[in-house]
Amino acid sequence: MRYYIIGDKETVLGFSLIGIEGAEVETKPQIMKAIKKAIDRQDVGIILITERAAEQASDIIENLLCDKKRCHLILSIPDTKGPLKGRRSLEEFIHSALGIKV
Numbered sequence: 001m002r003y004y005i006i007g008d009k010e011t012v013l014g015f016s017l018i019g020i021e022g023a024e025v026e027t028k029p030q031i032m033k034a035i036k037k038a039i040d041r042q043d044v045g046i047i048l049i050t051e052r053a054a055e056q057a058s059d060i061i062e063n064l065l066c067d068k069k070r071c072h073l074i075l076s077i078p079d080t081k082g083p084l085k086g087r088r089s090l091e092e093f094i095h096s097a098l099g100i101k102v
Contacts, residue, residue, distance in 0.1 A: 004038040006031065007050030010080040015048070022048075031057040039064065039072055047072055050079035051087060 005015040005022030012022040023034035031053050038047045054061055054076040061074055083089050088096075 001045030002041075002043045003046045003048060004041070004044045005048045006034045006038065007048075007053050007077075008079050008081075011050050014080070020048075025053055028056045032060055035060060035064070045072060047074045048077050049074060051076050051084045052079055052081075055084070 003015075003020045005012050005020050006025055007022070008026070009024045012024045015022055023030070023037065025031045025034050031049075035047070035049075035057065038044050049057075049061070064072065064074060078084070078087065078089055
């Protein structure tokens with residue numbers, strides 16, 4: 001099972017440095033196309049999408065989460081600009097998941 005990242009140029013570049021493929025997106029049509037591409041790939045099981053991209057495509061993501069025929073985990077993460085207001089930072093995600101401070 002592979003990861004796939006959808007987001008801004010800097011975030012996608014950062015994840016590519018650790019071997020995770022992805023798509024740079026800015027507009028809702030680009031986001032929709034990237035999500036479809038990720039879902040259609042048999043080797044992708046976890047889709048990481050930046051909060052700002054997820055916000056633009058929340059209706060599409062909601063439909064995918066309710067689709068029982070597909071088995072993908074879609075996680076919304078902060079991008080290089082930081083978390084949206086009221087959301088956890090990437091460091092807080094890592095600390096809660098792994099128990100280490102970055």
